[in-house]
Amino acid sequence: MNSAIGRSQVLRFYIKMFSGGNKPSSSAKDDDVSSLYSIKILSDFLDRSDSSLYHEVYPGTERAEYDFTLERRNVNGTNLLESTSHIVKGCLGVGILSMHVGYMHGGLWASLGVTAVIGSLVPYAMYMLVYSAQKLYVRLRVPRLTYSHLVEAAIATGPMRCCRKHSKVFRYSMDVILFSEVCGTCCIYQIMIASTMKQVLESLSPTILGWHLSLRIYILIVMVPFFCMSMITNLKYLAPFSLIADLFVAICILTTMYYSLSEAGDIRDRPAYKDFFGLIQFTGILLYSIDGASVTMPIENNMTKPLYFPMALQIGMTIVLLSVTLTGFFGYWGYGEKCRSPIITHMPFETVPIILGFLFLAALIVSFAINFWVPFRIIWHYIGRRHKRKHGVWERIYRGILVIIITCLSLAYPNLIRLMILMGNFFLSITTFIVPALIESLVTWRPRGQGSVRWRLLKNTLLITFGLALCICTLMYFDK
Structure with a gap:
């Protein structure tokens, strides 16, 4: 997530890596400097790797391996426990609030089986990213890379010489994909908050229920606090609220699961499998709930001992998978075909659940503000350099414009579950399966490779497929 709700520390580093800091760039030339293909390190690597005389003139040079862990010198780096916490926060998405709906679409036991398969592929893809990055650190002699720069470096140093000069285009494309993905997440937050507000207020007030306000009206209402929260230009002011938001959401989910178990009937009444497109819908919601490809590199980049990332990944993803499985399985078992998103709306409208409902809304608003930073910093990295005067004023103007754009997208497509399916199966399939497999293939490529290299190519081809x-299948589902 995200939970995605607790991503503040992960996103803080993510934002810093995207933006290169909070200061505006001095000129358009800075973009060339930030491009890995144009920096001297990369061009030097290509020159010496292409030279047939390199090892004769400088024998043994490549044997002195570069130790990227010593070069980071990160005073505020994270240890194993903190990194594991960040993985849980970064991967456990807001989609967990809709997992029971996913189980309803896919069937109880078929969905459980798909969870096991996807739940093993996602952390493996995250590991592939880090494995490839750490190989490139040594080759390029750089201490860290963002996801976009990792794509650029893999293309620029890969075996396809015709693509090397276009590596910056691949970096821009990756930024566009990540921007679209997180903007979609912001839309989901907005629709989820509007939907929850509609159900809570209409249950409390017969007058409001009689007005028959559409969901789009509530989306417009929700835009007001979103607009105000987006004007906060320093993430540290939001960070203290992140943990509180996590706590509220956890309490709400546990309370709802308690009510679901109290209503659970015979488990044999729940169908084990429904249909193929039902599983496609479930896969999209599941991927959206557990994917962490976009936060993998920020977490690894900020570790004091990055070689321990696989251990942190195993522990963190085990917690994530247990959380989404329990929520989805028991939520569907309890509520059956009456499942609706978010799961908090199943709580009875009594005093304590109502209070929890409003705390839940407040937590999601804070979560929106935190997640909003990522797409904004991606785009601000490119347009901020055009405004050297009144930089802060222009930043707030563009923040407001982005909130309006997100609201317009939510108004145009307010179907929460279908949007999650699109995000999970389309955008996240690219960032989680296709791109990591492509990167590893390029990084480990050898013209006459050993068996292990051929096995990697076969495995990566299957992942890309x-x-x-x-x-x-997602496009076919939406064409139905």
């Missing part, structure tokens, strides 16, 4: 199949 799987990701493309999810994208195609």
